[in-house]
Structures are given as C-alpha cells and as structure tokens.
Amino acid sequence: MSRGLGGNIVGTARPDSPAERAGIRPGDMLLTVNKKRIHDSIDLVFYTDSLDLNISVKRKDRIIRTTVIRDEGEDLGIELRPFRIKTCRNRCIFCFVSQLPKGLRRSLYIKDEDFRMSFLYGSYITLSNITPAEKKRIIEQRLSPLYISVHSTDREIRNTLLGNNNAADIMKELKWLAKNRIRIHVQIVLCPGYNDGDKLMSTINDLHKFYPYVSSIAVVPV
CATH class of the missing domain: 3.20.20.70 (Aldolase class I)
Structure with missing residues (x-):
C-alpha cells in the first residue's frame, strides 16, 4: 500500500477549519503527520491525536510543510478520499463473487x-x-x-x-x-x-x- 493510491489524497477541507487555515487544500497528497507516513484515513485518525501537528503535503510537484494548531476537541477538518482496496488472489471453489449474475452494481x-x-x-x-x-x-x-x-x-x-x-x-x-x-x-x-x-x-x-x-x-x- 504505497502512497499515491488515493487513500492519502485530501478530498475535502472544511472552510475555516484548522487544516484549511494551515493551507491544506483538496487534491493535496498528505505525506506525513508529525513525521509519520499517512496511507489512508485510519492513519489520519491514529496520528492526529496531538493538538499541534506538523504536516507535509505534496501539491503537484511541490512539497509543502505546514503546522496545524487546534483547540482541545477541535476536528482537523479534512476528509481523505477512499483508499484503493487490496483485492483477493484466491480462487475459492465456492467464491460468491464469481457466481454473481452480470449487470449488478x-x-x-x-x-x-x-x-x-x-x-x-x-x-x-x-x-x-x-x-x-x-x-x-x-x-x-x-x-x-x-x-x-x-x-x-x-x-x-x-x-x-x-x-x-x-x-x-x-x-x-x-x-x-x-x-x-x-x-x-x-x-x-x-x-x-x-x-x-x-x-x-x-x-x-x-x-x-x-x-x-x-x-x-x-x-x-x-
């Protein structure tokens, strides 16, 4: 699960949120929070428990470093895009997915x-x-x-x-x-x-x- 597979791309940044005030924008690739690499939304929750966050993002060809300062209980204010799902390589003899009819979502x-x-x-x-x-x-x-x-x-x-x-x-x-x-x-x-x-x-x-x-x-x- 390397970076750049969608799971660490900022989907939304709420207006006037701590992240938005720190300059983080939709489309930014979230690289690290307090030097911890971010792959997806689970990482984002796990590594953002501190009030002061040193964040690095990639925007086009630029690496941007910024500091987010929050009040106690204040949400960071960003949501990441869904991560790319790791798929199954098995060929189960009973595979339910393989038996689905065509034309479903x-x-x-x-x-x-x-x-x-x-x-x-x-x-x-x-x-x-x-x-x-x-x-x-x-x-x-x-x-x-x-x-x-x-x-x-x-x-x-x-x-x-x-x-x-x-x-x-x-x-x-x-x-x-x-x-x-x-x-x-x-x-x-x-x-x-x-x-x-x-x-x-x-x-x-x-x-x-x-x-x-x-x-x-x-x-x-x-």
Whole structure:
C-alpha cells in the first residue's frame, strides 16, 4: 500500500477549519503527520491525536510543510478520499463473487482481501496476501477486531478450498493474532465433502484453543 493510491489524497477541507487555515487544500497528497507516513484515513485518525501537528503535503510537484494548531476537541477538518482496496488472489471453489449474475452494481464484484476493510466494515479476509508491514501496522494501531475466513484449520484442505497452494498457515496466523491480543471473528464456509463432519469438528476444536481472542465462529453452509 504505497502512497499515491488515493487513500492519502485530501478530498475535502472544511472552510475555516484548522487544516484549511494551515493551507491544506483538496487534491493535496498528505505525506506525513508529525513525521509519520499517512496511507489512508485510519492513519489520519491514529496520528492526529496531538493538538499541534506538523504536516507535509505534496501539491503537484511541490512539497509543502505546514503546522496545524487546534483547540482541545477541535476536528482537523479534512476528509481523505477512499483508499484503493487490496483485492483477493484466491480462487475459492465456492467464491460468491464469481457466481454473481452480470449487470449488478460494480462494487458487488470487488473481491476484497484488505485488513482495513475487515477492521472498518467487518469484511472477511483470508490473510493469504498480508505483508509483514501490514501485520506490524495491525499491532501498532490495535486494529481489532478482524474478521477472518478460516474454513478449515487443516492446511491442505484450506488451500484446496481457497484454490491457493501458497496460502499462509492459518493456525500460525491465528496464533500470532491471539498472542498480540487481536480479537477475531471467524467464518467457515461449509462445503460438503471437503470441510464438514469430523473435519468441521476438528476445526472448531482448534479454534477454541484461541478463546477468548477467537470471539465467534460463523458456519455458512453452501
């Protein structure tokens, strides 16, 4: 998630707000706040808790540095454009998006695999393409709870369901999340002949080991 993908572009700057008075304008690329890089609206909220903010923005080919001074409880006064959603690379045998009919609104066809969407909106992700930098950010910013599509704790079965032989070991990922006290809501899409019966019970027993950080398990039959 590099800069310039839309998530750090100022969409609006409220008139006479602290940001507007400091010279920040719609269309500016928000680079840093108090030397912390800004990628999206989550970063903006996380790094703007101070009253005095040293901000750098890019406007066309210029880097502009300014200081925003706020009163206690005063909003910064800007909104960022939506970030570009990280998409799914799996080829799940049950993929709901792939089975949608044509002609629906475009947003329904987005196969998101973005931890930010999981945190903000409860979208389920598989953690199959999460990077070390993203994992570090989840812990630093306490992005909890997350919603995880597990399907099976047996790696071979899960990789078959995901259509991805290179998917991460979900037990290791869940252990890492629980160790760092990130709450998890789990989804199991139940596919007859793949992850049902005794295999389902084994998955549930494995997930129970991570209680209370695995806070819920939703089983979705197909």
